[in-house]
Amino acid sequence: MSMAEPMKLSDWIKRFTFYEILVGMKATMTVFVQRIVLRSRKAVTFQYPHEKRDLPGTYRGMIALLRYNDMTEKCVGCDLCEAACPSRVITVISDEVPGEPMKRFAKEYYMDMARCIFCGLCVKACPVDALAMTTEYEWSVYNKRDLRLNKDQLLALGDRNFPTREEKIEHQHHNVTFFNIGHQNLPPMDS
Template sequence: MTFYELAMGMKVTLRHLLHYRPITLQYPHEKRLLPENYRGMLALLRYDDGTEKCVGCDLCEAVCPSRVIRVISAEVPNEPIKRYAKEYDMDMTRCLFCGLCVQACPVDALGMTREYEWAVYNKRNLHLNKEQLLAIGDRSFPNREKRLEFQHPNVAFFNLPFPGQPLKESQTLT
């Protein structure tokens, strides 16, 4: 080892000492900035008219590697061939926050929020039902999408008794 190498090493040490800034944050008074793609607590979402997005297809339950999700679906009253989640539970003590359920959902009914302060004394409080998951979605995703019937007229065409059914393009032209 030469004197030059020692001097260069000391230079790095001195620079660190002179420009030292503590990186410890005094949580909970100070909080870290979360990355844009942070995967926090899961939530169920609604359309802008308050309707639940979930169609009870069970795909999220099937894809979840930790068996967190339990879905029991039923037919939507007065809207044949359309289903919804009659019961929807998540046991968040098992969740890996892998995001597979969000990716699998065909109607974007699930979202990952930026909430992470979910430490509880009783782990049963992390067994969330549909109403709790919808409430998380309501506060984390205030900007809601229009119902699928209004986004894609073909969906409305097959959902004949939908009360607010928009006209198809061909119907508006005539």
């Protein structure tokens, strides 16, 4: 039968000085002294909501519907975003533009943002860049039904986040009849 080895003096000292706890607190105490005593370190915390972080332009926040610079809606009601969405967030109800049977628009457009995983696939799928992700994130609500946004709410999101708007696509690219928005009187080509 083997006898238990007697504890060394160093083990006794570690036990009575709470050595492991002191090692664990080393980083905390270092920052405490630098920040509070020496005042040589800036705070890394933000006093939210009074202070807010600068978000990168690539931040994936609430999604918006966009307009062209003449304030017409970009969306042509093609449903591609609805098909691309893995979470079934989007519902598009499209219709013909009255008097222009070859041209469609989104009569109704809904996004249930409570389901959105902010993957960005809908933005990628849109052929006319009618969708964009904003840097808005303060959208906490008491009732999740309030996060089912309609077309007007999504357009309002786009209006306040993207005040600089693109020219209509037929003015940017002349050969766009396949986009369903052919124009009779195209402006002259620059070159």
